[in-house]
């Protein structure tokens with residue numbers, strides 16, 4: 001059993017974890033630390049023990065710049081799709097730290113890993129994808145414990161990223177993670193600080209016996 005201190009440390013790490021964009025210090029993650037956080041990711045639970053993830057580590061500056069250019073285009077397309085009031089709230093929000101983090105980890109998901117008869121995926125096909133996402137969360141928490149920042153970037157065309165890292169269907173990239181040393185971790189999520197969207201109270205998310213909730217929970 002874990003002692004109180006270890007238990008509190010875990011909750012602290014969960015609370016401290018932030019999605020980082022502006023706070024990357026510009027140094028590269030040390031190789032041994034990189035392998036520790038990848039090992040944490042690889043320890044995630046997975047349906048049928050399939051471990052359907054792979055990790056492509058991108059550190060070449062030119063390649064990071066190329067991906068950042070693609071993401072800038074996607075950010076602009078999103079900005080152009082917004083009504084005026086949302087657009088002005090969105091404008092100052094930084095949505096990635098691809099170059100400053102110095103390391104991108106592309107997480108891929110292979111639905112064919114484990115063959116046809118996957119224990120636990122018979123009725124819920126997405127449980128494979130869920131498993132790969134759990135690997136990401138493990139990586140995120142381990143990186144936080146290491147004093148690093150992680151920023152999940154999803155402003156990309158999946159086809160572009162698949163081609164960029166050379167992964168072919170049915171496997172697919174599911175995330176670009178910016179990972180690197182940080183100057184600090186913000187206490188409040190960026191999207192709250194910039195007035196984009198607040199978190200909701202736990203009490204609203206927990207239900208007993210059956211789901212009940214006002215319609216306004218959808219907004």
Ligand SMILES: Cc1cc2nc3c(=O)[nH]c(=O)nc-3n(C[C@H](O)[C@H](O)[C@H](O)COP(=O)(O)O)c2cc1C
Nearest residue numbers: 017018019021094095096152153154155189190191
């Ligand atoms: C699946 C997923 C995709 C995300 N994509 C982006 C993104 O493209 N750019 C960005 O700035 N943040 C992205 N985020 C971060 C969220 O905005 C962030 O997790 C949320 O605002 C809560 O903040 P926190 O993670 O600091 O608690 C993503 C998070 C998740 C889970």
